Amino acid sequence: MKEKYKHLLVDEPGKKFFMLANEAIVRGALEAGLDFASTYPGTPSSEIGNTLFWIGKDAGVYFEFSVNEKVAMEVSGAAAASGLRSMVFMKHVGLNVASDAFMTLAYSGVRGGMVIVSADDPSMHSSQNEQDNRYYALLANVPMFEPSSPQEAKDMTREAFDLSEKYEIPVLLRTTTRVNHVSGPVEYGPLRPRGKKGHFDRDPSRFVVVPANARKRHLILLEKMEKIREEAEKSHLNRVETCEGEDCPENGDGGGSDIGFITSGAAYNYIKDLVDGGYVGGDILKLGFTHPFPEKPVLDFIRSHKKIVVVEELEPYLEKETMALAQREKVDVEIHGKTTGAFPYSFEYDPDVLKRGLEKALGIPCEDRGLRPKKVPMPLRPPVLCPGCPHRATYFALKRVLGKRDVVYSTDIGCYTLGIQPPHETADYLLCMGSSIGAAAGFSKATDQLPIAILGDSTFFHAGIPGMVNAVYNKADLIYLILDNRTTAMTGHQPNPGMGVDGRGEPAPMISIEDIAKATGVTSVRVVDPYNIRETMRVFREALDEDGVRVVVAKRECALLAAKKLVKENRRYYIDQDECKRCYVCVDQLACPAIYRETPEPGSPVYIETALCVGCGVCAQVCPFNAIHSEKEKRDEKGGGASGGENPVERGGDGS
Amino acid sequence: MIKKKIVLTGIGGQGIILASTILGHALTREGYDVRISEVHGMAQRGGEVRSTIAIGYHGAIAGRGEADVILGFEPSETYKVVHLASKDSWIITNTHRIVPTTVSLGKSEYPPTEEILAAIREVNSNLIALDANRMAREAGNEITANVVMLGALSAIEVLPITREAILEETKNRVPPKAVEVNLRSFEAGYGYIKNELGKR
Numbered sequence: 069m070k071e072k073y074k075h076l077l078v079d080e081p082g083k084k085f086f087m088l089a090n091e092a093i094v095r096g097a098l099e100a101g102l103d104f105a106s107t108y109p110g111t112p113s114s115e116i117g118n119t120l121f122w123i124g125k126d127a128g129v130y131f132e133f134s135v136n137e138k139v140a141m142e143v144s145g146a147a148a149a150s151g152l153r154s155m156v157f158m159k160h161v162g163l164n165v166a167s168d169a170f171m172t173l174a175y176s177g178v179r180g181g182m183v184i185v186s187a188d189d190p191s192m193h194s195s196q197n198e199q200d201n202r203y204y205a206l207l208a209n210v211p212m213f214e215p216s217s218p219q220e221a222k223d224m225t226r227e228a229f230d231l232s233e234k235y236e237i238p239v240l241l242r243t244t245t246r247v248n249h250v251s252g253p254v255e256y257g258p259l260r261p262r263g264k265k266g267h268f269d270r271d272p273s274r275f276v277v278v279p280a281n282a283r284k285r286h287l288i289l290l291e292k293m294e295k296i297r298e299e300a301e302k303s304h305l306n307r308v309e310t311c312e313g314e315d316c317p318e319n320g321d322g323g324g325s326d327i328g329f330i331t332s333g334a335a336y337n338y339i340k341d342l343v344d345g346g347y348v349g350g351d352i353l354k355l356g357f358t359h360p361f362p363e364k365p366v367l368d369f370i371r372s373h374k375k376i377v378v379v380e381e382l383e384p385y386l387e388k389e390t391m392a393l394a395q396r397e398k399v400d401v402e403i404h405g406k407t408t409g410a411f412p413y414s415f416e417y418d419p420d421v422l423k424r425g426l427e428k429a430l431g432i433p434c435e436d437r438g439l440r441p442k443k444v445p446m447p448l449r450p451p452v453l454c455p456g457c458p459h460r461a462t463y464f465a466l467k468r469v470l471g472k473r474d475v476v477y478s479t480d481i482g483c484y485t486l487g488i489q490p491p492h493e494t495a496d497y498l499l500c501m502g503s504s505i506g507a508a509a510g511f512s513k514a515t516d517q518l519p520i521a522i523l524g525d526s527t528f529f530h531a532g533i534p535g536m537v538n539a540v541y542n543k544a545d546l547i548y549l550i551l552d553n554r555t556t557a558m559t560g561h562q563p564n565p566g567m568g569v570d571g572r573g574e575p576a577p578m579i580s581i582e583d584i585a586k587a588t589g590v591t592s593v594r595v596v597d598p599y600n601i602r603e604t605m606r607v608f609r610e611a612l613d614e615d616g617v618r619v620v621v622a623k624r625e626c627a628l629l630a631a632k633k634l635v636k637e638n639r640r641y642y643i644d645q646d647e648c649k650r651c652y653v654c655v656d657q658l659a660c661p662a663i664y665r666e667t668p669e670p671g672s673p674v675y676i677e678t679a680l681c682v683g684c685g686v687c688a689q690v691c692p693f694n695a696i697h698s699e700k701e702k703r704d705e706k707g708g709g710a711s712g713g714e715n716p717v718e719r720g721g722d723g724s
Numbered sequence: 725m726i727k728k729k730i731v732l733t734g735i736g737g738q739g740i741i742l743a744s745t746i747l748g749h750a751l752t753r754e755g756y757d758v759r760i761s762e763v764h765g766m767a768q769r770g771g772e773v774r775s776t777i778a779i780g781y782h783g784a785i786a787g788r789g790e791a792d793v794i795l796g797f798e799p800s801e802t803y804k805v806v807h808l809a810s811k812d813s814w815i816i817t818n819t820h821r822i823v824p825t826t827v828s829l830g831k832s833e834y835p836p837t838e839e840i841l842a843a844i845r846e847v848n849s850n851l852i853a854l855d856a857n858r859m860a861r862e863a864g865n866e867i868t869a870n871v872v873m874l875g876a877l878s879a880i881e882v883l884p885i886t887r888e889a890i891l892e893e894t895k896n897r898v899p900p901k902a903v904e905v906n907l908r909s910f911e912a913g914y915g916y917i918k919n920e921l922g923k924r
Contacts, residue, residue, distance in 0.1 A: 084752065085752075086748050086749050086751075086752035086753075086758070193763050193764075216782070217759070217782070218759075245763070246761055246784070246785065249761055249762055249763065250759055250760065250761045250784050251745070251748050251759065251760045251761075251762075252748075252757070252758060252759040252760070252784075253752045253757065253758070334783075336782070337781075337782035337783035337784075338782075338783040338785070340782045340783075341781050341782050341783050344782075345727075418783075418785045418787055419783065419785065419786070419787030419788075419790060420787040420788050423787065436788050436789060437788065437789030437790075437810040437811075438787075438788025438789035438790075438807040438808065438809070438810065439789070439806050439807055439809050439810060439811065439813075439844075439847040439848055440807065440847065441803070441806050441807075441843045441844055441846060441847045442843045442846060444803065444835050444839060444840055444843045445832070445833065445835065446800045446803055446804055446832075446834075446835075446840075447800055447823070447824050447826055447827045447832045447833060447834040448824065448826040448831065448832040449735070449770075449771065449772055449800070449801075449824040449826070450771070450824075450826065451770070451771035452770050452771070452824075452825055454769040454770065455769065455770075489825075490826075490829055490831060491829060628769070655828045655829065656829065659825045659828070659829060660825075661769070661770045661824070661825050663828065664823040664825070664827070664828045665823075665827075665828050666823060666827070666834070667833075668827075668828075668829075668830030674828075677822075677823075679857075679866055679867075680737075680769075680770075
């Protein structure tokens with residue numbers, strides 16, 4: 069087990085450790101007696117899986133990286149039906165994938181406690197949308213907890229298991245980036261025994277949801293949720309924090325304020341800081357158990373205040389529920405929030421968003437001590453492929469071969485989406501995991517353009533297979549480019565079915581992408597090492613000359629994993645300034661971040677930043693003048709003066 | 725109660741997350757209620773990385789003017805978060821430039837470092853600039869520039885913990901054979917700032 073995770077198994081209640089909330093969720097699950105866990109990696113939930121990968125075996129927990137979120141949900145659902153305490157976790161859009169299983173799981177329910185973690189990403193730091201998954205709790209009709217801090221992430225995970233098992237229903241633990249990716253001290257509770265084996269006791273009337281059974285199960289679900297509403301209404305997770313002292317100018321005689329804030333999740337932290345810091349006075353109703361909506365405490369709160377400000381990120385869930393409650397119970401109270409225009413519907417909150425909102429809602433002048441320096445335009449720094457990334461080499465070769473041809477780059481979710489940046493611009497269309505190949509078949513039928521579907525190895529296993537079967541079956545004409553970098557790179561290098569390692573770090577069958585493609589009926593399947601530019605271009609030329617579905621697997625380990633080995637060989641590259649003709653092919657067409665020039669002026673020199681170079685050698689192949697050499701080459705040929713071999717890439721090429 | 729917000733900013737691969745983790749552990753060990761939030765975008769390397777250390781707060785994001793210290797690992801990235809500082813804040817920046825591909829491709833320009841520093845200095849007189857990469861190189865390994873920055877942060881004495889507490893945690897979190905070079909880097913950053921402050 070990795071040293072950095074050892075503390076998670078320390079059984080000393082009361083002891084505090086500093087950790088990421090995602091680690092705290094794991095600790096909470098261990099304190100609840102976790103037996104079983106599954107996931108498909110997705111940020112901001114990824115570190116939950118990474119943590120279990122490292123400690124699962126020592127903790128006695130079965131843990132797997134499932135092929136996708138739907139399967140992860142089914143795997144953990146089965147474990148929970150067998151009486152085990154199970155946890156499944158994913159990013160918000162992962163729950164879309166798993167939603168088919170999730171909806172009906174609410175009907176049939178569980179026997180062992182089951183917690184479903186949905187990690188939402190307001191502001192879309194690393195996501196394609198910022199949907200508010202609290203609505204999934206309403207849609208499926210399951211209980212929901214919303215933690216605000218690492219400590220609460222741990223405590224609520226533990227409590228969610230107990231609630232789940234008591235009512236035999238899965239519980240949604242809804243987090244956001246500013247919870248998952250916040251670290252802080254977490255005080256431990258006692259660990260419970262883990263890792264038991266379950267037994268599935270047959271009960272088809274419950275677990276086989278044919279219509280006759282499903283009808284009964286829906287009524288049972290509704291009954292359960294009414295009982296759980298009572299739990300929510302008396303839960304300590306929903307609490308009033310009364311504003312006290314001189315910092316609270318609106319204090320009435322009754323010890324509370326006229327102003328009340330209703331809040332949950334990360335948004336609580338910001339309003340709490342403003343109240344504590346004396347920026348605004350008001351009582352806070354902090355909601356942690358937010359579905360079923362805890363009507364009684366909210367009703368008491370709105371009755372005892374004149375103005376309510378609802379502070380929540382993304383959708384106005386609490387706000388609309390509060391407004392509906394006020395209307396139904398005829399409570400005369402002002403309610404401010406998003407629907408009144410005080411707060412935005414988009415992006416995560418921060419202290420400035422709150423200050424502006426409070427100005428609109430309560431007329432408190434917005435305080436701003438922020439510096440306003442003279443405007444100096446800064447260089448753009450969009451996220452780009454890493455130095456030495458094999459995808460860059462693939463894109464270079466692909467663009468060279470395609471030239472000005474009218475193609476549609478139907479890309480997918482992964483590092484390779486960063487091909488959207490110049491000079492590659494290999495991203496024209498993207499929806500979700502697996503959409504590359506599905507949409508490519510659509511473009512093939514809808515247009516006369518050549519679709520290039522681009523996705524990675526992990527995404528192929530996740531959602532790229534049905535789309536491939538569809539493309540073959542419906543006789544689409546496209547190139548299916550699978551960028552196999554032997555890992556799930558963007559979320560932090562988790563294993564996938566192509567790697568020969570499983571979620572416990574043990575050897576596993578290595579599933580071949582090429583064999584799956586052939587079995588599907590693809591007759592044109594090629595595998596190539598993208599670090600060999602000439603060979604990769606040849607493969608693309610051949611594929612281009614064929615019809616139907618042509619699969620190209622560009623296989624080369626992620627540069628971040630390979631970097632250590634390469635650097636150890638001291639294979640870093642440099643540009644011989646005497647040989648360099650300033651043609652800028654390496655800069656303009658390859659665009660490795662390790663290759664740079666300070667100004668775009670003609671004739672300005674090009675350099676390789678040795679601190680960034682990982683020694684992949686692709687630039688040396690791309691240089692038409694053999695001006696790029698490795699340090700190793702220099703050592704080997706000391707005094708020789710000979711440059712590299714014949715250059716594999718013809719000068720100029722037909723690239724755009 | 726002590727309340728501080730410190731914003732660390734720079735680029736993926738510069739060791740910002742490690743630097744803030746070191747501080748988080750050191751602060752926790754000394755009994756402070758510390759929260760750190762980190763955001764790194766889609767890119768594993770080369771993209772913007774920001775980390776906010778909040779002591780005594782619930783929210784670990786700094787609003788405009790709320791940061792007591794900006795610790796910038798790259799000059800253009802430092803400039804981008806200057807609005808989070810007030811005129812009373814400390815701004816410490818590494819002057820080592822990392823030129824993004826957009827500049828090489830002629831899609832954007834990178835103004836001279838002195839112009840950036842001058843713009844910041846106009847609104848904040850506490851700016852201190854140092855070449856942490858050079859110092860780290862001289863200490864034995866450029867990769868320890870993040871620890872030079874930790875030494876610099878320690879020297880302004882805004883954190884409620886001693887330099888020894890930070891050093892102790894640094895030793896715990898770097899490979900054993902790299903301890904010596906990290907200690908030298910820390911001292912280089914610390915010494916530079918103390919010297920600069922002595923001149924003022």
